[in-house]
Amino acid sequence: MSEIVNKVKQSKLETVDLEKFAEGITIAEFDLKDYLFKEMILKEKEFREKLKEHDWSQYDGKFLTVQCSTDAIIPKWAYMLVVQHAQDHAQNVLFGSREDALRQIFREKLDLVDWTKYEDRFVLLKGCSKMDVPPDVYMYATKKLLPHVRKLMYGEACSNVPVYNRPRK
Template sequence: MEIKNRVANSGLITIDLEELYRREEAEWADFDLKNFLLEDVLLKEKNFREELKGFCWNDFRGKFVHLYCSADAILPGWAFLLPLTYLQPVAKKVVFTHKENLDPLNEVLKFLIENLDPQRFKNERVIIKGCNKLKIQQERYLDLVQKIQPYVKSLMYGEACSTVPLYKRKN
């Protein structure tokens, strides 16, 4: 008697966010505006512009960049936007948040889901793997469902041996 793997032969596609994250091998870099302040409190526009213009931006090429200010300074809104205009062409993604609030895992997953080609799942039966060791925010699962649901034939959550049906297109 031959043992057949019915799950492997079922044509189901499994999306594992944990595996997607591990394959990315995301590299992070920090960009702290504190380094451009006078005495950690004052931002002089002319000096700031000159320093940014002469700054070596290649260190951020292809990386996820955390843009923040670690100093307790009151900064105008454009102070974060100006370095972003330099980072945008070289960085993979720029994230703005307080240092203690940065969640690299979920920022990378958000980026990967945003850049996922939903056409890959057109008319397919898809399972979103639910059991993970990493702390994936529920919001990432919501992002994924919103991205692929218009394309899939059916959508399930869980493991191949025990799924919860979420959606089935009516033909």
């Protein structure tokens, strides 16, 4: 009986699992509409009072994304006040939807990677994951990898799509 050989483990293929960059991330949402008169009008005095009364500790260690889900006209200083209140609690305060925040967090984390470790390597950007990694995150990772990799693929080791192959010199 012959031994079963795991050819994937023996290959030179290096897998980058983008989902791992999202591990431990908790995003809380703060909708300014809840702090507006009739969800449409910002009354400065009442707005400031509501912000003071808000329990900011619920955002301890979380990423906080701030937006207004109505068509209200919100002055820029209102967002600044939210940051002022949340900064000692939230890991970071970001503008936009939950998806916008996730994209920004991914980019920030990908900017910290030393991509030179993939120099002249065969790299696979893992395709299947438990979370839906946004397409623009794959694009951003691709831009980071292209100057370094010899070959870039997408998917799984057993079934992948070639994306880039550096021409031989």
